[in-house]
């Protein structure tokens with residue numbers, strides 16, 4: 471029995487495996503890592519302490535998109551508009567623009583009045599992000615839809631479009647019957 475033990479703990483005659491306590495620094499590293507992981511996980515998932523990073527990222531993306539809009543001179547790539555429609559700050563800005571500038575003709579909830587229902591799936595001038603952007607930017611003068619680009623500027627037109635993308639297809643109750651081509 472004691473022979474067996476010796477065989478396990480002595481190698482090449484002079485290499486002896488001892489049973490010392492783990493070094494303190496090593497234990498600190500291990501337990502510190504475990505505690506850090508637990509605290510980090512809790513802060514990230516339960517408290518949302520790092521959510522602010524997402525907001526900063528979104529705000530930066532927003533300003534990049536808006537720069538694109540300004541340089542694009544009345545057109546923005548669809549991906550940029552879709553990204554804006556997912557950025558709460560842009561959607562909120564668009565919602566305010568809509569309430570102050572568009573609600574008189576399109577109704578406060580977008581259900582339509584003088585202007586068509588913007589919450590259904592039917593579009594006179596196309597329902598793709600870039601179509602909606604051009605409708606808002608350039609208007610349809612002959613039909614009573616003003617061109618908002620020159621008045622509001624690219625940023626607000628982009629924000630209003632982002633907002634419209636969030637209400638598109640929501641079919642608010644009591645909305646104006648669909649006009650144009652069904653296209654979601």
Ligand code: HEC
Nearest residue numbers: 571572575584585593594595596605606610613614615630
């Ligand atoms: C003076 C009334 C009026 C105001 C204000 C107005 N619109 Fe319009 N809008 C219209 C009319 C009328 C049409 C339909 C044009 C047509 O028949 O071709 C229209 C069409 C549209 C369309 C195209 C809908 C489709 O079916 O293709 C969009 C998008 C739109 N408006 C967004 C807006 C936004 C955003 C604002 C505010 C910035 C706004 N409108 C303000 C009257 C208005």
